[in-house]
Amino acid sequence: MDNVIVTGASRGIGLAIARKLASSGYDVTAVARRTSDELEAAIAAGKGQAAGALRFAALDLAQIEAMPEFVRQARRDRGPIYGLVNNAGIGTEGLLATMPNSQIEALLRLNNLSPIVLTKYVVRGMMAEGRGRVVNLSSIIASTGYNALSVYGASKAAMIGFTKSLAREVGRLGITVNAIAPGFIDTEMTRGLDDAQRKRIADRSALRRLAEAGDIADMAAFLIGETGRNITGAVMTVDAGSTA
Amino acid sequence: MTTRSIIISQIQQVAAEQKKTLAPLTDDLSLLDSGLDSLCFAILVARLEDAIGVDPFTASAEVKFPNTIGELIAFYEHVAA
Numbered sequence: 001m002d003n004v005i006v007t008g009a010s011r012g013i014g015l016a017i018a019r020k021l022a023s024s025g026y027d028v029t030a031v032a033r034r035t036s037d038e039l040e041a042a043i044a045a046g047k048g049q050a051a052g053a054l055r056f057a058a059l060d061l062a063q064i065e066a067m068p069e070f071v072r073q074a075r076r077d078r079g080p081i082y083g084l085v086n087n088a089g090i091g092t093e094g095l096l097a098t099m100p101n102s103q104i105e106a107l108l109r110l111n112n113l114s115p116i117v118l119t120k121y122v123v124r125g126m127m128a129e130g131r132g133r134v135v136n137l138s139s140i141i142a143s144t145g146y147n148a149l150s151v152y153g154a155s156k157a158a159m160i161g162f163t164k165s166l167a168r169e170v171g172r173l174g175i176t177v178n179a180i181a182p183g184f185i186d187t188e189m190t191r192g193l194d195d196a197q198r199k200r201i202a203d204r205s206a207l208r209r210l211a212e213a214g215d216i217a218d219m220a221a222f223l224i225g226e227t228g229r230n231i232t233g234a235v236m237t238v239d240a241g242s243t244a
Numbered sequence: 245m246t247t248r249s250i251i252i253s254q255i256q257q258v259a260a261e262q263k264k265t266l267a268p269l270t271d272d273l274s275l276l277d278s279g280l281d282s283l284c285f286a287i288l289v290a291r292l293e294d295a296i297g298v299d300p301f302t303a304s305a306e307v308k309f310p311n312t313i314g315e316l317i318a319f320y321e322h323v324a325a
Contacts, residue, residue, distance in 0.1 A: 124286070
């Protein structure tokens with residue numbers, strides 16, 4: 001059973017991805033600062049099933065210096081890591097002119113520095129194995145823009161640049177690197193939107209609805225599976241046609 | 245196996261897998277002239293971390309990549325010691 005690490009997997013899109021991959025037969029390590037009732041329920045529900053496994057591993061992704069040892073330990077415990085889903089991120093809103101510098105820095109640290117460094121240590125093992133899959137969570141905001149999300153938008157656009165160049169670097173070794181750009185998904189991160197805003201986004205999308213966390217999970221599973229073998233350096237938009 | 249022999253055998257293995265022709269591996273051979281490219285060195289560092297248990301490029305604050313085969317071996321011997 002291939003090992004996959006999913007970050008930010010205690011809730012929202014990350015949890016949906018972890019759950020989907022486990023039910024597709026992968027051995028999934030759900031990484032987050034702390035577990036959640038939803039994740040524990042998913043772990044309990046998966047026990048005794050014929051499909052893959054789901055387990056929680058605690059890691060504060062802001063602690064960059066902890067990453068080499070975390071990855072080393074994961075490989076020691078479970079063997080080679082086949083897939084990495086860089087999902088963890090924060091969506092701090094704020095007008096740039098008044099956003100505290102500390103918030104700007106924290107956002108870029110968690111949304112960019114952290115996944116890049118984690119990928120560095122995980123991809124090394126993939127290089128040694130000659131196979132692997134990296135999936136980075138971007139956002140449609142990387143290419144469309146949204147009021148009060150300039151820093152978030154910058155961080156998500158950065159992940160696309162990272163995805164494309166890394167795909168070039170490691171492609172020769174049988175490793176694919178892709179990004180998923182979700183539209184607005186109903187999760188804790190988008191709780192700041194009120195019903196009227198939500199309805200407006202839905203009404204503007206081609207399908208007149210919002211995409212769901214499960215849709216993002218399906219795309220991640222597609223990219224990580226054999227189905228994704230000839231897709232690399234790509235950005236897969238899943239937004240119910242918001243940007244169509 | 246000594247650190248030296250592990251490094252030499254891993255270099256040969258990576259070269260064979262990546263279809264690179266190696267120059268004779270003497271201590272004063274420049275890594276640039278060894279026949280391996282940058283990707284090969286990245287694979288080598290990943291494999292050596294598994295084989296020797298250390299990654300001197302993470303362990304040490306000194307980030308300068310060694311210039312020759314001899315320096316590369318000394319770099320690992322120094323950290324492994």
